[in-house]
Amino acid sequence: MSKFRNRLAWCLTGAGHHLFESVEVMEELASRDFEITIFISQAGLEVARMYGLEKRLRSIADGSYYREFVTPSDGASCSKAGRLLMRMYQALIASPASANTVAKVVRGIADTPPTIAIAQALKGGVRVFMVPTDGETEYETETPHMVDRLVCEAHTCKECEPLTSCPTGAFELVEGMGHIDLSKCIGCSSCLRSCPFGAIKFRVKVKARSSPIDLENVKRLSLIRGVVVLKRPKDLLQKIEELTSSR
Incomplete structure (x- = not known):
C-alpha cells in the first residue's frame, strides 16, 4: 500500500452511461479530501462536454498537484501515468468504462490516457476498480x-x-x-x-442492449489479477473506504 496521502487516479472514457453518478461519487470523494487526478480520453472529453459536466470535472481536478486533468493533448506517452507504477495512488478507478476501453484492457492495448493509466496501475500493483457500461444484457441510459x-x-x-x-x-x-x-x-x-x-x-431514458462480445469482455476483465469489476459507481464509496481504512 502506498505511504502517501489519499490519492486516486480516475479514468473517464467516452460513455454517457453511469457518467452523472460517477461525477457525483467523484465529488463526494473530493469533499472527503481525496486528491483526484483525472485521466480522460478524447472521446471521454467530448462526451463529458456534451453532457455539460466538463466544468464540474475541472473543478475536481483543478490543475494543482495530484489534481491534474490529463488529456490526450498532454502527450501520447501520458507521462503522469508513471506515478501509478511508483504506487503514488491508493487506487485507480475507471468509471464509466466504455465497451471500447474494456476491450482494450482485456487485450493489453494502452493507447489513451485511461488505458495507459490502467496498464501502469496493473504493473505497479495498484488496485483497479472498473465500472463497465456494458456489464448487463440490458440497461437504461440517458441521452x-x-x-x-x-x-x-x-x-x-x-x-x-x-x-x-x-x-x-x-x-x-x-x-x-x-x-x-x-x-x-x-x-x-x-x-x-x-x-x-x-x-x-x-437525459431522456432509453433502453440499450450489450453485445455478446462486450459481455464476454467484461467477464474476461473480472479475471484479470488486481481488477475489481463493480456494477454501479456508488459501489465505489464502500470499496474506497475499505481500502483506505485498512492502511
Missing part, C-alpha cells in the same frame, strides 16, 4: 440534449429561440427544423430553457 422533431414540426416559429440562444453554434436548422451538432455542444441547456414548446429534451 444528451436532443430535438424532438415531432414537437418542432408541430410549430411554425418565425424565430427559433434555441438557435439564437446557443453560445457555441451547436444548435442549427436542418430542413427548417432544429438540430443539435453534439460535436459543438457544451451541455449548457440554453436551448432547453429557451424553447417555449419543450422541443428540446435532455
